[in-house]
Amino acid sequence: MAAIFHGVGAAASLSLSPSNSFDSNKSVFSPRRSFSARKGASFAVVRSEGTVNLNLKGRRAQQLISNAVATTADSIDASSSSKPGHELLLFEALQEGLEEEMERDPRVCVMGEDVGHYGGSYKVTKELAKKFGDLRVLDTPIAENSFTGMGIGAAMTGLRPVVEGMNMGFLLLAFNQISNNCGMLHYTSGGQFTIPIVIRGPGGVGRQLGAEHSQRLESYFQSIPGIQMVACSTPYNAKGLMKAAIRSENPVILFEHVLLYNLKERIPDEDYICNLEEAEMVRPGEHVTILTYSRMRYHVMQAAKTLVNKGYDPEVIDIRSLKPFDLYTIGNSVKKTHRVLIVEECMRTGGIGASLTAAITENFNDYLDAPIVCLSSQDVPTPYAGTLEEVTVVQPAQIVTAVEQLCK
Amino acid sequence: MAFSAPTANFTPLNTPFLRSHDNTLVSSLSPSPFFGSTAKLRLSSSPNFNLHRRSGSVVAVSEAVKEKKFKSTRNLLITKEEGLELYEDMVLGRAFEDMCAQMYYRGKMFGFVHLYNGQEAVSTGFIKLLKLQDSVVSTYRDHVHALSKGVPARAVMSELFGKTTGCCRGQGGSMHMFSREHNLLGGFAFIGEGIPVATGAAFTSKYKREVLKEADCDHVTLAFFGDGTCNNGQFFECLNMAALWKLPIVFVVENNLWAIGMSHLRSTSDPQIYKKGPAFGMPGVHVDGMDVLKVREVAKDAIARARRGEGPTLVECETYRFRGHSLADPDELRDPDEKARYAMRDPIAALKKYIIENNLASEAELKAIDKKIDEVVEDAVEFADESPVPPRSQLLENVFADPKGFGIGPDGRYRCEDPKFTQGTAHV
Numbered sequence: 001m002a003a004i005f006h007g008v009g010a011a012a013s014l015s016l017s018p019s020n021s022f023d024s025n026k027s028v029f030s031p032r033r034s035f036s037a038r039k040g041a042s043f044a045v046v047r048s049e050g051t052v053n054l055n056l057k058g059r060r061a062q063q064l065i066s067n068a069v070a071t072t073a074d075s076i077d078a079s080s081s082s083k084p085g086h087e088l089l090l091f092e093a094l095q096e097g098l099e100e101e102m103e104r105d106p107r108v109c110v111m112g113e114d115v116g117h118y119g120g121s122y123k124v125t126k127e128l129a130k131k132f133g134d135l136r137v138l139d140t141p142i143a144e145n146s147f148t149g150m151g152i153g154a155a156m157t158g159l160r161p162v163v164e165g166m167n168m169g170f171l172l173l174a175f176n177q178i179s180n181n182c183g184m185l186h187y188t189s190g191g192q193f194t195i196p197i198v199i200r201g202p203g204g205v206g207r208q209l210g211a212e213h214s215q216r217l218e219s220y221f222q223s224i225p226g227i228q229m230v231a232c233s234t235p236y237n238a239k240g241l242m243k244a245a246i247r248s249e250n251p252v253i254l255f256e257h258v259l260l261y262n263l264k265e266r267i268p269d270e271d272y273i274c275n276l277e278e279a280e281m282v283r284p285g286e287h288v289t290i291l292t293y294s295r296m297r298y299h300v301m302q303a304a305k306t307l308v309n310k311g312y313d314p315e316v317i318d319i320r321s322l323k324p325f326d327l328y329t330i331g332n333s334v335k336k337t338h339r340v341l342i343v344e345e346c347m348r349t350g351g352i353g354a355s356l357t358a359a360i361t362e363n364f365n366d367y368l369d370a371p372i373v374c375l376s377s378q379d380v381p382t383p384y385a386g387t388l389e390e391v392t393v394v395q396p397a398q399i400v401t402a403v404e405q406l407c408k
Numbered sequence: 409m410a411f412s413a414p415t416a417n418f419t420p421l422n423t424p425f426l427r428s429h430d431n432t433l434v435s436s437l438s439p440s441p442f443f444g445s446t447a448k449l450r451l452s453s454s455p456n457f458n459l460h461r462r463s464g465s466v467v468a469v470s471e472a473v474k475e476k477k478f479k480s481t482r483n484l485l486i487t488k489e490e491g492l493e494l495y496e497d498m499v500l501g502r503a504f505e506d507m508c509a510q511m512y513y514r515g516k517m518f519g520f521v522h523l524y525n526g527q528e529a530v531s532t533g534f535i536k537l538l539k540l541q542d543s544v545v546s547t548y549r550d551h552v553h554a555l556s557k558g559v560p561a562r563a564v565m566s567e568l569f570g571k572t573t574g575c576c577r578g579q580g581g582s583m584h585m586f587s588r589e590h591n592l593l594g595g596f597a598f599i600g601e602g603i604p605v606a607t608g609a610a611f612t613s614k615y616k617r618e619v620l621k622e623a624d625c626d627h628v629t630l631a632f633f634g635d636g637t638c639n640n641g642q643f644f645e646c647l648n649m650a651a652l653w654k655l656p657i658v659f660v661v662e663n664n665l666w667a668i669g670m671s672h673l674r675s676t677s678d679p680q681i682y683k684k685g686p687a688f689g690m691p692g693v694h695v696d697g698m699d700v701l702k703v704r705e706v707a708k709d710a711i712a713r714a715r716r717g718e719g720p721t722l723v724e725c726e727t728y729r730f731r732g733h734s735l736a737d738p739d740e741l742r743d744p745d746e747k748a749r750y751a752m753r754d755p756i757a758a759l760k761k762y763i764i765e766n767n768l769a770s771e772a773e774l775k776a777i778d779k780k781i782d783e784v785v786e787d788a789v790e791f792a793d794e795s796p797v798p799p800r801s802q803l804l805e806n807v808f809a810d811p812k813g814f815g816i817g818p819d820g821r822y823r824c825e826d827p828k829f830t831q832g833t834a835h836v
């Protein structure tokens with residue numbers, strides 16, 4: 001099974017150096033009110049062939065993807081046309097997952113700003129309002145705290161809402177409801193009320209979106225007891241996680257990334273979900289464990305190409321489940337490689353990487369040959385200027401250097 | 409700008425009267441009956457409001473408390489059964505709260521305990537009109553809402569004592585009363601955060617009717633909150649959404665004039681809260697919250713309106729808490745004269761007087777109810793005393809509905825499969 005990471009033409013891979021020609025990036029993003037979707041821009045084409053997870057109860061049903069090696073264009077074309085499944089972009093995969101769940105269970109509904117008639121500012125809910133009606137795909141006024149709370153009240157009384165934050169950062173306004181009600185009501189009610197809500201939205205550092213639209217809320221939410229957090233990174237796991245989150249009885253926060261919506265992949269036609277608590281093995285290896293999630297996965301895979309050419313064999317794991325951590329997959333990897341590098345987009349202080357470092361040290365200290373290295377974003381509000389923004393987040397070159405240091 | 413000043417002697421309970429501050433609004437209304445007949449309230453033109461999107465009336469009404477001679481027509485607002493039911497519910501609320509105070513000072517319950525003495529008319533007046541499937545959302549001052557909704561006194565008292573037989577297994581406490589069976593959706597510690605939850609419950613009711621096609625679903629939600637909350641963003645945001653989607657909800661403001669030590673008049677630019685309803689497109693009604701029959705009349709209309717699918721109503725109940733904000737509040741700021749004036753309007757005494765004067769029941773029957781309630785409350789305390797405290801094993805049980813949410817441990821098994829999980833000692 002080959003996983004192919006391939007940059008396509010002028011719409012260069014999102015993980016390249018700053019001078020990349022992002023011709024597709026002509027759309028202007030103005031905060032909150034209007035947004036032109038990045039139609040047709042293919043940042044990168046990733047084809048992975050996870051098998052269909054038919055054994056929904058099994059934890060290890062998803063097969064491993066081996067060897068991140070760049071191949072030529074010919075082999076890609078040849079392989080894609082003969083394989084089953086269908087190709088789509090990540091936002092379409094999310095939409096497909098959402099639509100399938102809405103068909104499957106009439107209690108599933110969507111609430112958020114511009115999710116209905118507008119189709120979602122990132123088109124995840126495109127056409128759904130036409131299909132399911134304005135009450136099931138509810139356009140809310142701009143009142144995050146209240147409509148998130150409304151989603152929670154609806155969840156308590158029998159519905160299964162999916163609340164969209166137009167940008168994850170806006171959910172800071174809903175922190176009251178997410179922390180106090182979403183996370184805690186099942187407990188303070190003594191287990192009487194379940195809150196099967198999914199809160200989702202795009203976050204992370206985009207292309208010069210400015211500080212407030214570039215936030216990483218996973219680090220703020222991670223301490224809230226009673227919630228689960230997952231981050232999707234490929235169309236395959238986006239659809240799978242969306243479906244699993246909707247079906248889960250727990251409140252789940254699904255983190256998407258602004259820059260990953262146009263990833264293309266071939267995914268199975270059959271119904272499948274991705275286990276919410278499991279990590280995903282992206283590339284097995286021997287020398288070092290690289291733990292990452294969301295957009296940084298692509299920076300890591302870009303660095304992996306360089307590392308492989310230099311003779312290293314990194315094991316790359318997309319942790320996917322930000323809360324709780326899949327300590328089994330992570331632990332097995334640590335026990336094999338004895339070296340850990342964490343690459344994340346959160347800030348250095350108090351991020352997912354910080355928690356992960358603590359968890360690994362606590363559980364697997366004996367297996368480590370070197371201190372854990374955690375590459376995070378700078379503790380800086382994301383600057384607007386492209387050059388500054390670029391150095392705020394972790395770049396592939398830094399990852400390569402870090403691995404070289406770690407493996408000395 | 410001030411409220412109609414509370415009169416020294418309370419008004420007879422059987423003569424609700426309609427008067428408004430704003431003549432342009434209700435000049436076309438005849439003096440009676442109050443709010444009961446919506447036909448009279450349909451104002452086709454109102455210069456003050458932009459009604460282009462709605463045909464219904466949007467009114468702000470203040471019901472002044474007026475002295476009127478009691479006409480001896482048998483024009484009573486309640487039957488004997490209803491009267492006794494209301495009386496019993498209010499006495500239960502009062503006796504229970506008094507017992508809470510005793511128990512608190514004896515060290516049986518801790519933390520923040522907020523008592524409802526004096527406000528019983530609001531809880532009884534509204535909640536006794538509801539069906540079991542209707543929902544109630546409250547604040548931290550929620551003991552009496554729970555009792556009115558039907559949660560057994562035993563369950564509430566045990567919860568306050570932190571015992572495992574409490575309605576929330578001892579995990580919620582005074583400020584977090586929940587009951588799935590009785591559709592009591594909490595119990596919230598932060599003011600205002602229950603209002604969106606109530607809006608969500610009302611949304612579910614509408615969704616069930618319109619999307620899931622449960623044609624007979626007409627469940628109504630009541631959201632109770634105080635005057636302080638009416639300056640909070642969540643209040644306004646929910647008024648907007650409820651009116652926008654015509655959700656079956658009634659917003660009940662228990663305006664007791666004080667938010668801990670902050671007088672409503674010192675914190676609010678326009679203290680007449682009922683006027684904020686029409687600003688969002690729903691009727692706003694002001695009612696004497698010390699008078700259970702007046703509250704009940706207003707509640708009937710507001711709840712019926714919601715059930716018919718006509719949308720929300722904002723009801724401001726002028727009421728008063730006889731005790732401090734909580735049992736830890738020294739209550740030094742409130743004027744003793746003000747307290748005395750409201751004490752004379754004690755809702756229980758008023759109802760008792762009404763029942764006896766109108767020969768609905770005898771003094772003996774009411775005393776029998778008093779005694780019965782005393783026994784109920786004593787029994788609740790006994791039950792709570794004898795109940796076990798939660799064992800350690802309960803610690804991790806209700807954090808997640810699906811305990812797989814604790815994740816996969818280093819050994820490959822889910823944490824919840826660890827035998828120590830059920831003992832409450834697992835490492836999660």
